[in-house]
Amino acid sequence: MRMWAFAKRCAKEILRDPINLGFGLGFPIVLLLMLSAMQANIPVNMFQIDELTPGITVFGLSFMTLFSATLIAKDRESALLQRLYTTPLTGVDFILGYMLPVLPIALGQTVICYLFAIPLGLTVNVNLIYAILGMIPVTVLYIALGLLCGSLLNVKQVGGVCGALLTNLSAWLSGVWFDLRLLGGTFSKIARALPFVHAVEMEKALCKGNFTQAATHILPILLYGGGIMVLAVACFLRKKQKT
């Protein structure tokens, strides 16, 4: 109950920020529209709606990192968190309270992205449900990144690191905008060593109902998600003790 009270508050803080809503929902949809329009004029295979939508939904999650990191960093800078540290809320309550509200928001964003892509020509079948479910571990990875950045950085730094650097890096290294092979072996190797491209390829495979291929990408997502989560929790609790 304690944790839910805190989680509800975090959800309200995120959803009541119009910039969050605008970017979180609006930006991925604008990208879908823009790239679909480009595809209509100059056909590029990777911008076909069935190829593009899974990538855009994964890219949209980088805003979840930004939202959760900003909320945590803001809380850390305010006296509210100090007050809450003096209540019976435990470390686990704080971690789950920050994480759980972002999960339905992220899944909501994913569903809206897929729904919006349907009139643009997205193939509708049961695989879309698997693709949406497949976003859960990817969302956890992005939330963990948010928790880590929010625990380590101040609000200004979060804006720079998550708002600019992470959104761009996760986009470039995910193969959404261009074929990674275009930039040569080293770039491709770096990208494949990171989880972003695996998240996009898993989503693409799930949309096509190719579960064997999807399964080959889940391990890096789980490993990175789990590893970053452990690191994030350790950093948050350490900062809490250092208050």
Next chain:
Amino acid sequence: MEAIKTVELTKRYKSLIAVNKLNLEIKQGELFSLLGVNGAGKTTTVKMLTCLTKPSSGDAYVGGYSVTKEPNQVKRLIGVSPQETAVAPNLSVEENLKLLCGIYGFSKEKTKARIRELACQFGLDAVLRKKAGKLSGGWQRRVSIAMALIGEPQILFLDEPTIGLDVLARHELWKCIQELKGKATILLTTHYMEEAERLSDRIGIMKNGILLAVGTAEELKRKAGTDDFEAAFVSIVKEAAV
């Protein structure tokens, strides 16, 4: 039993000793003020007593529980209004109060009753549905203290509750604090002489982390040989060789 007891309580930050071997006893139901200029160690003392920061050495007992060994039990007994206004700005006043009710595990009925009670006590009815972040400093401070009281604490910590408020808001808040006297033990930190003299049962004067004197306002004035409390404070602080 004392509500608060500190034993050689010390906090060091590298070479700086923020609080130095503090020995203090505060009786149940008492309103005790820690008075001192900036950097005296008042807020650090409150942070240690509220389990926000660990003492470097020594210990403190809040409601009989050790802040170093039993912080969870301590947290169930206390309410804290930090120096800066601690409200969730995007939540309404009512939602802020509900948040704390949820954290203390209150039922729906108890939540409603507690909010009604505190809204009445602090005159918050008119602002219950307003966003806390949009209120004036004085109102935010009232909400902050009401939030500290939600859990029906036995011991209430008010860290510089009137800092930055205009004279009218300060007087309004003093009235609220006076109404709390006797209902809970209150530890208040301040650097306003008038506030300490007017509200407190006893006052402790701190300088550079050391508790220089403890007593009622009258006792402190007698000790300094003056009728004026501000003059007594200045005399005690200036004479101290720390």
